[in-house]
Amino acid sequence: MKSILIVIAVTVFALAFALFAGAGSVEVYGVNAFLDCAFVALAVNWLAFIPAAIAQSDKYYDSVGAITYLSVTGFAVYAAWSALGTLDARAIVLAAMVALWCIRLGTFLYIRIKAKGGSDSRFEKIKTRPTRFLVAWTLQALWVILTASAALIAITTTDPHPIGVWFWIGAAVWVAGITIEAVADAQKSKFKSDPENDGDFIDVGLWKWSRHPNYFGEITLWTGILIMAIPxxxxxxxxxxxSPLFVTLLLTKISGINLQEKQAQERWGDDPAYREYRRNTPALFPKPPKS
Structure with a gap:
């Protein structure tokens, strides 16, 4: 019963947020387009939950997250085009940015989970309990709605604005963010694929500057999208x-840094080299390493 109540509460919050935040969005089927996007996000995850619950598998959880981003972005583009008869440059670029990000990250996560045998330790205790598993899928829909909110609202706005300085500042921030995230992910994958590094913690490349540069990159790119949407x-x-506030909270306090730091402490907490690395390297915001 508790899990069902959580699903209901998350659903109500997601729809209420979309209803109010999308007050300036075009309408499709008599409903503001951002609210329609929220329905799409929930529907995609609930439909994916059914075979996942039957198979008691989380193998495609992250892939469905990427599909959800693509689905809501595609629907937002469709809604704007249907209502306005055209798409402004800001909407086109934002849609392309969200699509590029989720395809890159979704592919990376799929390859990573496949290399681990198709199982994610986050779901070991809940995937055999359908109602608790449903909570995870509903939360993923909420994650997409909140994270992509700035982009979706800008794409579906009834009052498009010409490209200006905010667009270019935000675009530069987004490029920096996605570059940092992609490079950090590539460096970690390369590090882990080397047998000589088996059992070691990563402290090379961007990981010399931050213990979690990939998360810093993700927060940065969503901040860039918000800046682009400001006008x-x-x-x-x-x-x-x-959008960026939620991403920051999620990655630092809920399912990112806090969990990984705990695992790292359990694994390398007695290693003097790791303690030195932890003392000299910030958890999130990059800082040049000491020479």
Missing amino acids: VLSGLSWLAVI
Whole structure:
């Protein structure tokens, strides 16, 4: 019963957020397009949950997350095109940015989970309990709705604005963010694939500057998207500022740094080299390493 109540609460929150934040969005089928996007996100994850629960498998969880981003972005583009008859440059670029990010990250996560045998330790205790497993899929839909909110609101706005300085500043921030995230992921994959590094912690490349540079990159790129959306935000659509704030909260306090730091402490906490690395390297915001 507790899990069902959580699913209901998360669903109500997601739809209420989309209803209010999308007040300035075009309408499709008599509903603001951002709210329609929220319905799409929930539907994709609930449908994916059914075979996953039957098979008691989390193998495609991250892949469905990427599909959800693509689905809601595609629907937002469709909604804007249907209502306005055209798409402005900001909407086109934002849609392409979200698609590029989720395809890159989704592919990376799929390859990583496949290399681990198709199982994620996060779901070991819940995938055999359908209602608790459903909570995870519903939360993934909420994750997409909140994270992509700035992009979706800007794409579906009824009042597009010409490209200006905010667009270019945000685009530069986004490019920096996705570059940092992609490079950090590639460096870690290369490090782990080397048998000589078996059992060691990574402290090379960007990982010399930050213990979690990939997370810093992700926070940065969503901040860039919010900056690009600023000119079209007004009234309740300013709720879109939750996008990078939510990503930061998620990656630092819920399912990112806190969990990985705990695992690292358990694994290397007695290693003097790791303790030195931890003392001299910030958890998130990069800092040049000491010579």
